[in-house]
Amino acid sequence: MPHHVWNRGASSLPSSTVWFILLALLIAFPISILAFVLQMIASSILRAHTSDSMLLLPSDATHSSTNVLINGLPTNFVIGTSIATAIFAAFAALAFWELRTKYFGPKSERNARFWAWANIAVTLANLGLTVACTIVVFLVQKKDARKWLDLHVLGESDELERTRETWLCAIKNVDGMDEEWAKIGCGFAQAGRWVLIPLVVCSFLLVLLCFWQIHKRGGFRLLFGLQKEELPKQELAKKLGYLPQDQP
Known part of the structure; x- marks a missing residue:
């Protein structure tokens, strides 16, 4: 008589499991890398055109250079957040793998409970971090925008601390300077700030994906150990997308 078996090898993973793992990586991971790259490029452009933190000013300026x-804070916060988000997204993918593939054996519920709570902690921490980063970066830039930066009247002794975005975007509007590099740098700096918004959205989607997966595995009964016994293998396999294969 035929009997049902579930092959647990990587080659037999159902498409739903593969998509869960890929979504965890594709939702937030690429955007976090993009935010990192944009900030690094903007920083490199400004650093390449300031010698020892000194910027040469146009001939009609009051002084020849300024400090x-x-x-x-904004750049460092974005870079740190992007690195953390990439790590969190990779961990979420690992947690989805553990929750969807390793469900056989007497310790399956205990292991699933550990990975479920760990994934909740990681995805919520990631969401909180991205929200905090977005708020701080936009508030700092908004504060900078209230203070007009006139490069024509700045001198070497002036100590005006501004964000990289403020410096780059102020330089691009000054006549008599090589503005092309400043325009490019300003664009990268602004993009590196605005990309935080889709990063927050993707982090929120990662949280939803986490809770939906836990719901499929047992929900609150799994999280708080209320399941007196494991789900039958056939029922759990169907919930996770594994289809039984008939073998003679």
Whole structure:
């Protein structure tokens, strides 16, 4: 008589499991890398055109150069958040793998409970971090925008601390300077800030994906150990997308 078996090898993973793992990586991971790259490019452009933090000013300016003091909080916060989000997304993918593939054996519920709570902690921490980063970065830039930066009247002794975005976007509007590099740098800096919004959205989607997966595995009964016994293999396999294969 035929009997049902579930092959647990990687080659037999159902498409739903593969998509769960890929979504965890594709939702937030690429955007976090993009935010990192944009900030690094903007920083490199400004650094390449300021010698020892000094910026040469146009001939009609009051002084020949000025000291470029950088408020590095926004850039550093974005870079740190992007690195953390990439790590969190990779961990979420691992947690989805553990929850959807390793469900056989007497320790399956205990292991699933550990990975479920770990994934909740990681995805919520990631969401909180991205929201905090977005709020701080936009508030700092908004504060900078209230203070007009006139490069024509700045001197070497002036100590005006501004964000990299403020410096780059102020330089691009000054006549008599090589503005092309500043325009490019300003664009990268602004993009590196606005990309935080889709990063927050993707982090929220990652949280929803986490809770939906836990719901499929047992929901609150799984999280708080209320399941007196494991789900039958056939029922759990169907919930996770595994289809039984008939073998003679």
